[in-house]
Amino acid sequence: MNKIVVVYKSKYGSTKKYAQWIAEESKADLFEHSQVDIKKLMEYDTIVYGGGLYVSGIAGISVITKNYKALKDKRIIVFTVGLASTDRKEVFSPIIEKNFSKEMSDSIKFFHLRGGIDYKKLGFIHKSMMAMLKTVISKKDSQELSDDDRELLATYGKKVDFTDKSTLKPLLLFLEK
Numbered sequence: 001m002n003k004i005v006v007v008y009k010s011k012y013g014s015t016k017k018y019a020q021w022i023a024e025e026s027k028a029d030l031f032e033h034s035q036v037d038i039k040k041l042m043e044y045d046t047i048v049y050g051g052g053l054y055v056s057g058i059a060g061i062s063v064i065t066k067n068y069k070a071l072k073d074k075r076i077i078v079f080t081v082g083l084a085s086t087d088r089k090e091v092f093s094p095i096i097e098k099n100f101s102k103e104m105s106d107s108i109k110f111f112h113l114r115g116g117i118d119y120k121k122l123g124f125i126h127k128s129m130m131a132m133l134k135t136v137i138s139k140k141d142s143q144e145l146s147d148d149d150r151e152l153l154a155t156y157g158k159k160v161d162f163t164d165k166s167t168l169k170p171l172l173l174f175l176e177k
């Protein structure tokens with residue numbers, strides 16, 4: 001039997017929502033990342049890890065990367081949840097390079113999903129970081145702006161939610177294999 005576990009770290013809830021959907025659809029066990037250790041993870045054949053993106057870091061990913069030696073013969077799937085649109089591979093290659101060794105990235109299967117942001121709910125540090133990012137983007141020439149830059153400027157200070165269950169289809173199909 002293929003025993004599946006979904007583990008996630010979510011600061012504001014988007015990653016948690018996707019993790020719950022995946023666990024429901026694949027009848028997997030579900031844990032917040034602080035509830036698992038290597039002993040728990042070793043009980044499963046397939047590990048799905050989801051983390052929110054914060055300045056290109058994947059929240060809580062060390063539970064996989066630090067334990068990779070013990071986990072490497074398992075099927076590992078990592079999904080990231082961020083604001084950036086997910087159709088541009090060039091955005092995600094550096095994120096994978098930053099968070100994983102070559103050995104890890106060759107054997108882990110990655111999926112990228114869109115989350116959301118509610119500026120009212122951001123903590124002080126995150127609010128300041130987003131304000132700095134807005135300042136940097138605002139200084140760019142308009143020809144230099146990416147679609148994501150334009151979207152950030154248009155939605156800055158507001159609430160946006162791009163979470164969409166249907167975007168999980170490729171991940172769920174992969175899990176069925």
Ligand SMILES: Cc1cc2nc3c(=O)[nH]c(=O)nc-3n(C[C@H](O)[C@H](O)[C@H](O)COP(=O)(O)O)c2cc1C
Binds near residue numbers: 009115
């Ligand atoms: C300080 C900060 C940094 C962020 N950095 C990124 C980033 O590098 N790439 C991205 O796509 N989204 C980024 N985001 C957006 C979050 O990834 C997005 O809000 C996501 O839905 C968070 O998921 P969570 O609520 O499950 O933690 C950032 C948000 C904040 C507040």
